[in-house]
Each structure stands twice: as C-alpha cells, then as structure tokens.
Amino acid sequence: MAVYLDEPLPDEILFSVIARYVENAGIENVPEFLRILMGDGMYQPGKVDPFAHLVDETSRAWGMTARDISERLTLAPFYAAIFAGEGRMTAVVKRLRCAPWSGYIASGKPGIRYCEACWREDDGNNYPRYWRRTHQIPGVVVCPSHRCVLFGMGSTYTRTLLRAAAQRDGGTPVVAGSLEEARDWCTVAILARQLLCGDARWSRFGGEGPHRALQPYSDT
Known part of the structure; x- marks a missing residue:
C-alpha cells in the first residue's frame, strides 16, 4: 500500500507531516494507520532500519532513503552530534523511549x-501551520529565527502526540524571564539549530540535502 504523505515543509518534523495526513484524511484508527505506515519499526542495531517500512510506503510520494528521513525529518542529527562513540543512537533512543515516527522527540x-x-x-x-524540528530540540525555548519565546501545548508522549499536533492555537509561553535571559535562550537556540543542521539551512526538498560540517547520523 502506497501512502501519499504531503511533501515536508522546511524544517518540518516527521510527526507533523503524519499528523496533517491523519487530520486531512479523516483517519479514525490511528494505531492501525501507524502500523501500516511504519510497520513494527523500532530502533534495533544491526537489524532492519526503523524507517525501512516508511521508505517503502512513501517511495512514490517522497523517494527518500531511510538516512534522508532520519537526517531531514527527525532530531537524530542533533543527538548524534552531541553523543559520540559507538552505539550512540542506541543509547539515546533507549533513554527517550519514543517511537521513530515521532521524529525522536523527547517525552x-x-x-x-x-x-x-x-x-x-x-x-x-x-x-498549513506546522511543527518545526528546531523548536522541539530539548532546551530550546526561543525561536532562533524570530528571537521570541516559544509557546507549548499538549504532550510529547506518543499516545497523545498526534492529537496535540492537530491543534493550531491555545498554547502558553514555555518560559518567562528578563530580556537578558531571553538573549541567553536565543544563543542556546541558535547553537542547537547549528548542531541539528550543520552549516547550512534546509535545502530544497528532494535535493541532496544540506552540506554537513557535523558527522551524519550513524550508530557507529
């Protein structure tokens, strides 16, 4: 079965693309749809890539490899940049305890x-209003592009994530503080974005992807 997910928007995280499809298609049995889309994909070193089934299901719409999906639509490059050594993604995902389709967002x-x-x-x-990867990085509370405090809503737990992602307003500021603190938060956000994306911003969808000054995602 081919699933024609929308073309991802700049810096969009994977759960955002999936949530938009679920909403627009009026899908009621979300767990079954996720099984069709992702198979039984979980992160198992040395075994099938957790995005292998997603690659097959979206091959006609996206034509991306598992590495493309991991690097462009998840937070894996951020974690890979700050955790060195063999088995780094195994350790990270084990601690996050999240489903790959979430984009490896922390619960x-x-x-x-x-x-x-x-x-x-x-x-x-x-x-459509969509969810950016950069805003979901742990510790990021300010938008690095607009330098304003982010708003939060819902929960990042996978059982409620898609329901929360369907909301488009009603959030509350995630922090409150002084102007000086806001400048510090902005510095953190800019550094986090650099770790996620390397030297380049998002390149055109379907292209070769950004040139990366950091090591690409790998478990070794």
Missing part, C-alpha cells in the same frame, strides 16, 4: 512547541 514537558511568528508566516504563505 514530557513542556509539550510540543511553536513560534507565533512562524505560524503567522505560514498563514501569509498559504502553508
């Missing part, structure tokens, strides 16, 4: 995060 507070300015730009560009 718990402050929920999934968005930037009001980014969503206003989405509205102006006739894009």
Whole structure:
C-alpha cells in the first residue's frame, strides 16, 4: 500500500507531516494507520532500519532513503552530534523511549512547541501551520529565527502526540524571564539549530540535502 504523505515543509518534523495526513484524511484508527505506515519499526542495531517500512510506503510520494528521513525529518542529527562513540543512537533512543515516527522527540514537558511568528508566516504563505524540528530540540525555548519565546501545548508522549499536533492555537509561553535571559535562550537556540543542521539551512526538498560540517547520523 502506497501512502501519499504531503511533501515536508522546511524544517518540518516527521510527526507533523503524519499528523496533517491523519487530520486531512479523516483517519479514525490511528494505531492501525501507524502500523501500516511504519510497520513494527523500532530502533534495533544491526537489524532492519526503523524507517525501512516508511521508505517503502512513501517511495512514490517522497523517494527518500531511510538516512534522508532520519537526517531531514527527525532530531537524530542533533543527538548524534552531541553523543559520540559507538552505539550512540542506541543509547539515546533507549533513554527517550519514543517511537521513530515521532521524529525522536523527547517525552514530557513542556509539550510540543511553536513560534507565533512562524505560524503567522505560514498563514501569509498559504502553508498549513506546522511543527518545526528546531523548536522541539530539548532546551530550546526561543525561536532562533524570530528571537521570541516559544509557546507549548499538549504532550510529547506518543499516545497523545498526534492529537496535540492537530491543534493550531491555545498554547502558553514555555518560559518567562528578563530580556537578558531571553538573549541567553536565543544563543542556546541558535547553537542547537547549528548542531541539528550543520552549516547550512534546509535545502530544497528532494535535493541532496544540506552540506554537513557535523558527522551524519550513524550508530557507529
């Protein structure tokens, strides 16, 4: 069965693309749909890649490899950049205890995060409001592009993640503080984005992807 997910938008995280499809297609049995889309994909070193089934299901729509998906639509490059050595992704995913389709987002507070300015730009560009990878990086509370505090809503636990991702307003600021603190948070956000993306921003979908100053995702 081929699944025609939407073309991912710039810096979009995997769960955001899936949530939009589930919402637009009116899918009621979400667990069954995720099984069709992902198979039984879990991270098992030396065994089938957790995105192998997704690659097959989206080959007509995306034509991406498992590595493409991991590097462009998940937080795996961020974790791979800060955890060195063999088995680094095994250790990270074991601690996160999250499903690969989430994009390897950490479970718990402050929920999934968005930037009001980014969503206003989405509205102006006739894009659907979508969830950015950069905003979901652990410790990021400010948008590195607009330098404003992010808003959070819902939960990042996989059992409620897609339901939360279907919301498009009603969030609350994830932090409150002084202007000086905001500058520090912005510095953290910019550094986190560099770890996620390397030297280059998002390149055109379907292209060769960004040139990476950091080591690409690998378990070795």
